[in-house]
Structure formats: structure tokens, C-alpha cells
Amino acid sequence: MRVRINDRIFARELRSHGFSFSEIIARIPNLSKGTLNGWLKDVELTNDQKEKILQKIKLGAAKGRIKGAFTNHEKRLSATKKIISEARKEAKGKNSDVFFVSGIMLYWAEGRKTSEQVEMANADPEMIRFMMKWFRKICNVDEHKFRIRINIHSLLNKKQTEIYWSNVTEIPLTQFNKTIIKLTKLIGRKNPKYKGTCSVIISDKYLFRKILGWKLGLLESFNLLAPVAQLDRASEF
Numbered sequence: 001m002r003v004r005i006n007d008r009i010f011a012r013e014l015r016s017h018g019f020s021f022s023e024i025i026a027r028i029p030n031l032s033k034g035t036l037n038g039w040l041k042d043v044e045l046t047n048d049q050k051e052k053i054l055q056k057i058k059l060g061a062a063k064g065r066i067k068g069a070f071t072n073h074e075k076r077l078s079a080t081k082k083i084i085s086e087a088r089k090e091a092k093g094k095n096s097d098v099f100f101v102s103g104i105m106l107y108w109a110e111g112r113k114t115s116e117q118v119e120m121a122n123a124d125p126e127m128i129r130f131m132m133k134w135f136r137k138i139c140n141v142d143e144h145k146f147r148i149r150i151n152i153h154s155l156l157n158k159k160q161t162e163i164y165w166s167n168v169t170e171i172p173l174t175q176f177n178k179t180i181i182k183l184t185k186l187i188g189r190k191n192p193k194y195k196g197t198c199s200v201i202i203s204d205k206y207l208f209r210k211i212l213g214w215k216l217g218l219l220e221s222f223n224l225l226a227p228v229a230q231l232d233r234a235s236e237f
Contacts, residue, residue, distance in 0.1 A: 007031065008039045015040050018049035020056050080209055087213025088220065095221040103134035104214050116205040121151075123197045125168045131200060132169050139211075145202050149177040152196030153184040165198045177201070 007028050014024045021040075025031050045053070094100045106127070112119035120131050135141045148171050152161050158179055166173050 084213035088217035091217025118202040
């Protein structure tokens, strides 16, 4: 009992000098926040002391957020490395699968390489049909994840063009993003078959990393990449 009385006196003295609850608890063993609150409820603090304690609390919260963000970053980096590593191994066993390899090569040539979003854009409807089949069969993309964006010039009919690409991709118009229309000074179409550019978009960072891993695995299997090459450069394709 005597020890608790001494602790109470010590706690009140620390509080009167502007120490925060966490700082006091750190200095007195086996002290709960509830007990400390009862000890200090009648201790009056000056405005300067209150401001000092508030700044300490804010600083502690900021440090906690920074630490949490760093921990989350390390977890994401570890998960990225794992996905890429597993995909690399998988690709080595499929380097004779023409359909598998062709899709990777086409994405490598025409697909988005940054921001960890899968996106393939082309004006050739056969190319888009091929990649849609590749995304469905090889990548197992859920139909609801597909988004389509059309880029056309002002000579084309917006509605007709959207319907055209909806038929090509077999994606309903409800999953189309806003069509981008570029003004042109032309008074007639040079290529009657031109239907604008179609972008197939899949917001899936894990698939993006997997495709990257497949590409690296193929390069390794063809002796074009060192076995330990640059797993840390996970954002590059």
C-alpha cells in the first residue's frame, strides 16, 4: 500500500510538470491507465502544459502512422516479390505453349508497363479479340473486372463505335468508361475500316505483377535474363 501511495505522489508530481499519461505509465511499473486517471483527475494544468502534452500526443501518433506505413510497405514489397517469383517459375514450364507465350509478348509490346494496372490498347480488332481470350483463358479474369475505353476522332459516330467494340470484346456497354473524342480538321475518313482505338482495362495489381513474373520467367527460360535478375524492380515491365 505504501508503494502505491509513493507512486501516486510521484505520478501527480510528473503530471504537474507536464508529463503525458503514456510518459508517466512508462516510469511507474504495473500502473494501469484507469488507476492513473483516478490519481490525476484533480490535477490542474496550465495552458502551456496542456499544449505541450497535446503536441507530444500528436507527435506520437505521427510516429505511429509512419511506422505503420513502413510496415505496410514492407508487406506489399514481400507480397510482390512472392507473386513475381511464383509466376517466373510457372512460365518456365509453359514456354512451349504458343498461346500463353504470344499473349505475354503482345502485352510486353503493347500493354501498360507502369502504375500496376493491366491495360492493353490497340486499333486492330483481331488483336483485341486475341487479348480478350488470353485474359479470360490464361489470366482467368472475372467478366465484371473488365473495363473498356474507346478513343475516337470526331468523324466517327460515338454510339456506333461503342457498339462495334462491345461486339468485339463481348463486354456490355455498362462496363465502358467515357469515350474520349479527339477533334480533327479532316473532312473525310482516310480509312473507312478505322474504328478508333480500344483499351482493355483490368484494375488488378496482382495480375499486373503476375504478368511481369511470366515475362521474366520466359526471358530466363530462353537464357535472356540472369536467374537472379532484379526482382526488386517490381514496378518495371
